[in-house]
Amino acid sequence: MDALKADHSQGQRDRLIHPEVPEREQIEAGARAAGLDITFTRPVTDHAASDAAGDLLGEEDKPFWRDHKSAKVNAIRIKTLIEQADVVVVRFGDKYKQWNAAFDAGYCAALDTPYITLHDEDIVHPLKEVDAAAMAWATTPEQVVGILKHVLRD
Amino acid sequence: MDALKADHSQGQRDRLIHPEVPEREQIEAGARAAGLDITFTRPVTDHAASDAAGDLLGEEDKPFWRDHKSAKVNAIRIKTLIEQADVVVVRFGDKYKQWNAAFDAGYCAALDTPYITLHDEDIVHPLKEVDAAAMAWATTPEQVVGILKHVLRD
Amino acid sequence: MDALKADHSQGQRDRLIHPEVPEREQIEAGARAAGLDITFTRPVTDHAASDAAGDLLGEEDKPFWRDHKSAKVNAIRIKTLIEQADVVVVRFGDKYKQWNAAFDAGYCAALDTPYITLHDEDIVHPLKEVDAAAMAWATTPEQVVGILKHVLRD
Amino acid sequence: MDALKADHSQGQRDRLIHPEVPEREQIEAGARAAGLDITFTRPVTDHAASDAAGDLLGEEDKPFWRDHKSAKVNAIRIKTLIEQADVVVVRFGDKYKQWNAAFDAGYCAALDTPYITLHDEDIVHPLKEVDAAAMAWATTPEQVVGILKHVLRD
């Protein structure tokens, strides 16, 4: 149960890292290199597994219901991670719609869970509402690590 | 102050209608035709005015800060509308990113404010997380009116 | 929109009356006869209409999804009513499963919305958890009216 | 105090397993077999002990008050378990009324604690409100284990 594991004996809650795989690995490597004592958590990021999360509950003819069941099963994990996280990082790119990422940001905002957005400058305008409620906007994984280092300095 | 007005003397809270102009007008017309006693509210939907909401607070060289200020000013309105709404309708289309719409849906979900999504079938998959937390998925304004009629029947 | 109407100008919130039709009518008539100034609200109690609440959103082959859609649409109404109610009356009988009634009672309990159960003595044992969190157990509509009279006396 | 024990040093909160004995044992065995690091909790499931929970506080002539006292004592345990659980599994069968199970599901729904229902297809209709607010509907203990495996995958 690594994904949901927060090391409470160390006084931390989970840190949910939302971005796509390459950036997340850079953030985790950077945090390790900096000696930061952070537990990283994330949603299921194997897209095929995520899309099929509800298939074991029975087949569906309509794509909507297949998606519906899988999204709900995945939400059991994501919802708990967000509610227990100290900081959430939300990654936006130009290629995908990522409405789920924006949805999670809104969820964080309503729960007062601080989140950092990670995206390039060219999508600043369509993300203005999401950025307005964020605690920081970063353009590189290194900046996210830098923020974590500052926040956790002794 | 029509936009923020809920007729509490009639025992209703606001209904925030989020969709783009054409659909919202159809929903409001349909509700009126059905004799439904609903107060419709909405964000500022004049895009130019919305983008310029923070300009009166001073010019900004960087687009990020202009957007930031405007998004925060607009959020004063949107946040209050969502928190007071009985039902929110969130419209998604294929053309725009509409991360703000997904953000608002996440905000509703965290606050337990019921919301209805309004979108075509071809974007069911990228919206699966947003739909999973919704109370209904409609494809036409008439369906939204139909839901409101059912919910408000005597 | 009578069903959702609370007369806030009179300082009351809704009273949600959940029981089946005959008892609810007796309670409402009793309250009127006693001159009590109460707004009664209720879920959609036309069973066929309630079961078909989601049909306008498209047909379903599987009964589960038809039920699912209708239950969610109905929940928009029920959820708001319970959250705004001062007192909820939950009716249990021997004939039906009424898991929705018990579900609503649990929802009330978690929200600290006071509720009164209305049921015969022969089902006291299976209802013990539901009754334990209730503010009163009544066996007749007249008793419910009597409680309302006491609670609202000058 | 095994029943209430969550291993916080491992970053998990309790998992409350509500179903009748045979299914719960299957779920626990399946989770162990899959190497899942889960703490299972449950209400007191010795029915006689549960019904007698309040007897030490004095005898009662009326069955209602005996039930009342026992249900309240049991609620000390159940309430805490539900509030601390990450996921609740609620089992429904055809034989019993199980209003307490539906009550617990409503309690979960109001607290935003995710729950999974476990029941056969033939009671889909009377459970539609309970299923509508659930994160998944399973028909076998193996499916519940499957969901837990997915939710906890690395």
Next chain:
Amino acid sequence: MDALKADHSQGQRDRLIHPEVPEREQIEAGARAAGLDITFTRPVTDHAASDAAGDLLGEEDKPFWRDHKSAKVNAIRIKTLIEQADVVVVRFGDKYKQWNAAFDAGYCAALDTPYITLHDEDIVHPLKEVDAAAMAWATTPEQVVGILKHVLRD
């Protein structure tokens, strides 16, 4: 339903006045004389009626259960009044135990509902915890009116 009536059209929530009859009448008269636009509410203060609130639900052999039922019925009213009140006045005297008054003060404190205590100087010591969480300690009804006048001045 005068007792529960808040005049929301005037923008006020209830004011719950808890003290015994003589002091409450002095406060209300003083407020009227000062032209204060306040809605006063209170628990049922006819002690015999209050003690008998649950009697219509059936006779009880044990005094504990008679008290239990009546206290719960009365709590439907008191709980709602406290949750909706802007200010609560809690009166303590030397003669009675008034554990219910202290209970209500604790309830106010947990809900952040401001309350004023009204009692003589000779019971300052046993009331120190109750006074510590109060917004003011008054010794006369005139002082309570004075506070209300200040709080409501233009």
Next chain:
Amino acid sequence: MDALKADHSQGQRDRLIHPEVPEREQIEAGARAAGLDITFTRPVTDHAASDAAGDLLGEEDKPFWRDHKSAKVNAIRIKTLIEQADVVVVRFGDKYKQWNAAFDAGYCAALDTPYITLHDEDIVHPLKEVDAAAMAWATTPEQVVGILKHVLRD
């Protein structure tokens, strides 16, 4: 009771205007001139009366306790105003410490009540934490009116 009056029959909650007298009057006049339908509320701004709010409860030898009693009595009003406000305006100047204004801003931030700061540029640095959680920073009363006009436009 004008100060606490929100015209709920018009669907608005209070707007608490915190700034010193000259600016508040400019904001109110500007809002009236713009035809905005806003209810303005404020703390007691007669400083002498505010400082003496607790005097009627008895004299104090120590200034601390005189201040303590008055601050608590005033808090009955301020607390209610902030909790019911849609928007709070907090004014900072160079002359005074105004720790109460910063305290109120922190209270707003924790309650998610949107607030606007009104102050000159020369105190931007010491106010950075207060501004960071605000929805807007204005330097003139006209800008505050401009924000309100935008937020309330049809």
Next chain:
Amino acid sequence: MDALKADHSQGQRDRLIHPEVPEREQIEAGARAAGLDITFTRPVTDHAASDAAGDLLGEEDKPFWRDHKSAKVNAIRIKTLIEQADVVVVRFGDKYKQWNAAFDAGYCAALDTPYITLHDEDIVHPLKEVDAAAMAWATTPEQVVGILKHVLRD
């Protein structure tokens, strides 16, 4: 810091035991004898120390302010204990006013923290409101231990 210590690594939150010394020791001994794995916490029960809690902050001429300061200092401890407790036991006797005990019970009730009352039968009537919101009424420390044993059984 034993008094505030909850052994989270064992998955338990504190248990606050409120009764006077003799009963508390009986409950703790009984729990130990029964092998219950419970962390007991309590307010400062050295009355002289409790009354003098604020003395180090400076002398007071008026008994009210000495009590006020001490009660607030003690509340730092009590408030945290109650908010973290799984179960609170509140003891009432005939000799003292114990308004603080009733205050704590009201605080528990508003926070939905389960509490058990411990008192003799002769004060059932004045405690009816406090008992009505309790999860159990016990007359002996042994009964409290019995409830804890049941609640924690495997």
Next chain:
Amino acid sequence: MDALKADHSQGQRDRLIHPEVPEREQIEAGARAAGLDITFTRPVTDHAASDAAGDLLGEEDKPFWRDHKSAKVNAIRIKTLIEQADVVVVRFGDKYKQWNAAFDAGYCAALDTPYITLHDEDIVHPLKEVDAAAMAWATTPEQVVGILKHVLRD
């Protein structure tokens, strides 16, 4: 990650110590000398580092935005510390504006997190609102240690 570390395995939450360096060190030394088992946390108190917290996210021409970014990054830390703290100590001096300290006090007050103020007598009047919501006012670090000793006594 020492700064954010609470030793949950010891059942304590963080204690956030807010005062300037000299006083904080005295408090921590005093607590150690007294054998108190407390985890002290604090904001980043290296002023230059704190002011530059956002610089890694890009340069800003306007001081306001530099401050804005840094304040938000710092708030990730402070906000979490305050929400997890059992007790917060807020230090005020005569030299600085310390609006952030007052802001944090207001944040604590709204969250019901107990806080102690630490300041000299000559600023009692401007701090009256902040002190009114505090659990204690101390003038020396020794007094703060004394309060902690009392609160944590066995």
